[in-house]
Every structure is written in C-alpha cells, then in structure tokens.
Amino acid sequence: MRGLKDKVIIVTGAAQGIGEATALRLGEEGVTVVCADRNLDGAKATAEKIAAAGGRAIAVQIEVTSRDSWNAVTGQVTAELGGIDGLVNNAGVTRDRSLMKMTDDDWDTAVDVNLKGPWLGCQITIPHMQARGGGAIVNLSSDARWGAFGQSNYSSAKSGLVGLTRTVAIEHARHKIRVNAVAPGVVKTPMVMAVPEDVRKGWMTSVPMKREAEPSEIASVIAFLLSDDASYVTGQVVGINGGSAI
Template identity: 40%
Template sequence: MSGRFEGKVAFVTGGSRGIGKGILQSFAEEGAKVALIDVNEEALQETTNEFREKGYTIYSKVASVTEADQVEAAMKEVYELFGSIDILVNNAGVIRDNMLFKMTDSDWLTVMDVHLKGAFLASRTAQKYMVEKGYGRIINISSTSALGNRGQANYATAKAGLQGFTKTLAIELGRYGITVNAVAPGFIETEMTKETAKRLGITFDELIKHQVSNIPVGRSGKPEDIANAVTFFADEKSSFVSGQVIYVAGGPKN
C-alpha cells in the first residue's frame, strides 16, 4: 500500500473509537504505520483486530495518557518496533459536563488531567524522538467549545488551554523541523456526542437535528471530516504551517 504517509509512524491517543479512530483510519489508508493507546480495552481490541484484518500495520496498548510511565513505555515500544515517531495526535478526551454550581472537583480535575496533562505528557515524550530525527508533526484536538459552551466550563477551559499549548510548542519546536497545530471540531457524530444527548434527556437524532439547524453547511460532522484536517497538518508539504488552529465546524467560528 502506498500513500503520502508511506514510511511514517502516526501515534494517536484515545484512538479506539470516534474521532481518534477516524484519524487512525486515514493515516493507515495512506500508508502510515499506526499506533494507539486507550484506556478502553474492549474498543481498543476491536479496532486493533479490524485494522489487522484490513492489512494495516498497527501497534496498540492499554495505557492512560495521564500516567507518564505508561505513555513513555508505549512510545518507547513503538519507536523500537517501527523505528520512529513522526506524527503525534493528542486526541484522548473525556467529558464531565455540568453547570458550574453543580460541577465537582472531580469533574474539573478529570477533564484537565486527560486533555491537558495527557497532551503535555505525550508531547514531551514524542518530541525527544522527533528532535533527534529533525522532523515531526504534533496535532492537538481542541474544540469549538474552547470559545465557550454552556455546561462545559471544564471542557471549554481544557480545550482553550490546548490552543495555548499548541502555539507555544510551535514556537519552541519549529527550529527542529517540528510543526504543532490544532484542529477544533464542531458538532461531530461520535460516542461522546451520544453521551451529551443522554445527559440532555433527548435522542441522538433529536440532538443532531437541533445542531444541524445551526450549522451553515446544513449537515453534522463525521470523524472523517476531522481526519481530513489532521492529515493536512501532518502532510510533509504543510511544513510552513505551524501554531495554527483550524475550526472544522461547517461554518465560521470566532
């Protein structure tokens, strides 16, 4: 199989379902060797088996992005197995939605840990391999919620934080041939948005219909829409694009 990521290794956190799986699929289809870590053992195994059946080269491991030793061990194994880590996608995420007055310490800290500490640990580990090679692509998955979203003070703060993290790493790592960018999805049909519908006490179809009514292009997003933006940033030809945030939301976001 040949493609624009032939010979490259893409490491995706939280890659066993939803947006992460869509990103993994795009890289694998275009020739990359792919690696994923996830805490969801069942989904991870399903995705691994599915990719192997399709003939893709895949590494997977049950690991938490919030544990430095687990992240470091997984990346070391990937590096030893595949010879490099060229692309890192910080995708792992959770939601603990609630209005501020009902939000618990745990709701806040869990979301901060997975999104921010997770991206920090994975990026810090991956950059060692990338600096050594003089090449790398780091793509962080933010969200339109970074601009503010009712009931998501924790998630919005974490996703906004990822944008500041992106811009700072772009400044620090650019001289080593590493670009750092972020993709901020709008409404995407995933397991996570199904959880949102449940929290709101409506069906998923009702949520989709409501969301689409506010999306200029008149449809909801799919994981492959996000994967398309991620692969643009990951492309070798995108070496002059760094520190950017692209909103993939079916319309403008400010």
C-alpha cells in the same frame, strides 16, 4: 498525501470516534499506526481493521494523564518500530455540569485528560521526533473553546490546548517539528450521539451546513496536517465545524 508512508504515528483515543477514523485514514496513507487507548480491546479492534485493509498497526494501552504510561508506550513503540514521527492527541472526556454544580473531580478529570494528557504527550514524544530529524503533532481542540453552557471545565481545557499548541509550535519549529490543532464542531461520535436528539437538533440551528460532521471528515484534515503537504503550517487551529464559527 506526501510524506506519510512508512511514518510511525501515535493516535490516542483510537478505539472509537475521531481517533478510530484518524487511525484508519493514516493506515490508508501507509502510516504505521500506533493505536493507543485506555480500552486495549478497542485499540486492538482498530489495529485489526487497519491490518485487514492491508495496513500496519499495533495496539497499546495508555493512560494519557500518567507520565509513567506515556514513557512505557514510547519505550515500546521505539523498541518495536524504531522511532516516532508523529502524534495525534485525540483522547478526551466530558464531565458536563453548570458551574455551581461542578465538583472538583469533574474539573480535575476533564482538565487532566483534555489538557495535561496532550502536554505530557508533546513533552515525552518530542525528543523521539527530534532523534528522527523532525515530526508533526496534531492536538484536538474544539468549538467549545469559545465557551459552552455546562462546560467550564471542558471549554477551559480546549482553549488551553490552543495556547499549548502555539507555544510548542514556537519552541520546536527549530527542531523541524510542526504542531497544529483542529477544532471540530458537532461530530457523529459516540460521545455526541449519546446526547438527546432534540438537543442535537438545537445545536444545528447555529451550523450553516445543517448537519453533524462525520469522523472521517475530521480525520482527513488531521492527515493533511501530519503530511508534507502541510510542511509550512504550524501553530494553527483549523476549525472543522460546518460554518458554525466563521
């Protein structure tokens, strides 16, 4: 894809799932990938896979809900790699319970990681992108943004992320920074595969393609949105769901 080679892009939640697949795909495209995760060993494992394939990557530990952590990571990245050209806000968690059983901690954890984390990521990395003359951000929303049983916290965060994406896109288009989101449906990630098989089969009844997505299929769209091939795309939400939300 055009315009990715030699860019420096941070991917949060890079230790597994969509984050790992995205980091690997960007490495294939010649990106210098910053594999960021609270699980440093997992981030290192992803970075090592990129290096083994001939790419360039570093691993950093991050707590996406912490401003201090974001500042430390961006400081390290700019010192070691010279700047920041892009960001993938992928790190996420679920704390599923029905409304009447959900605790304050369930709500706060899901909203902080899934919404506050990307907000901090955008706010702290954008000045670095401005210094490079522009950049691109991709946020990870979800089909759950439409609402899902037992996910009032997660659904609220993922729909809020759409508003964040569009607002930041409007505010920073003048700085040549594009901001988009992808909204995956059911993806074969560790988080999803931990759900009982009979429940996952039930989900497939609403998916015309009758299968889960591979993480690599999400990664390909993210790479496109970060690339110059998407140079006139900003403020958009791309559904990657096998037709479940047409």
